[in-house]
Amino acid sequence: MFEPKGEADTVRVSHVLLIEDDPAVREGLQLGLGQQAHVVRTASTGEEGLAAFRSQPPDIVVLDLMLPGMDGFEVCRRIRGSGEVPIIMLTARSDDLDVVSGLEAGADDYVVKPVQPRVLDARIRAVLRRGASPQLSAQTHGDLLIDRSSLVVTKAGSRVALAPTELRLLLTLSATPGQVFSRQQLLQAVWEHDYLGDSRIVDACVQRLRSKIEDSPASPAYVQTVWGFGYRFGPV
Known part of the structure; x- marks a missing residue:
């Protein structure tokens, strides 16, 4: 069994479902993430990805948006509708419409291709940490x-x-x-890295x-826009 490489990284070995239609990208990321101590299953279409997700739910899904047949947006919506498993979307370009549509469909994070496995590994670990940082007390608000x-x-x-990011x-x-x-403070606190002012994800x-x-x-009572x-968090 693989062990995480850094003692400070408390995220256990993760099971990743990679849904990507490009064979070169899929195989390269599978190999690279495996070297970073992830267990990776792959699918080349949205339909295959959903079947793999249902048969053995992973810890996290890495999902290409531009898939043949059922596209990544629909796959994202279906996965998000069935549970809390985090989703990182892969997009070939930082197109505003693609990014916003993916985030609205339920993705927790996004990465623009081409992406190095070590960069994707860091994103995966950051997303998984969001749901694994226990704090001390309970709060009641209404x-x-x-x-x-x-x-x-x-x-x-x-x-x-x-979802972990939520x-x-x-x-x-x-x-x-x-x-x-x-928004920039929230990007740094929640997403753990700098999106260079990309407030859409927030x-x-x-x-x-x-x-x-x-x-x-x-007309939100809790998560209020200033x-x-x-x-800010209310009621104030």
Whole structure:
């Protein structure tokens, strides 16, 4: 069994499902990620990817957007609708529409191809850490309960299924209710690396989080927009 290479990296060996139609890219990433101590299964179409996901759910999905047949956007929506497994999307270009559509479909992160396996490895480990950082206490805000020790969120007594990035965003904002965070601060705190001002990933994650914890996502009580500055956790 593989062991993580760095003692400081607390993420266990991860099982990755790579859905990529280009054989050269698929084989190169499978080999490279395997050398970084990941166990990688592959699929070349969206349909194959969904079948592999259902037969043996992975720890994380790496998903190309431009797939033959069922495209990556639809695959992303179906995976996100069935659970909390994080998704990193691969895109051949940093096209605004592709990136925004992928994030709105439920992706947690994105990487522009070509990408080196070591870079993708770092992204995978960062995404998985978002759901594995226990904190000390529980908070109650109206009918919303945030248990920081078990990393469980409930609303009106029912568990809320949050993807790791959504959970990390909620934990970051709710740790200091009323404090305004800029998008850049949230990028650094939640995504752990600098997107050079790409705030779209924050806004898309906020929208998904609101749809799960707010009574009225259009008039949010918890994740509030402070126009011209960023976001804060309320009620304030």
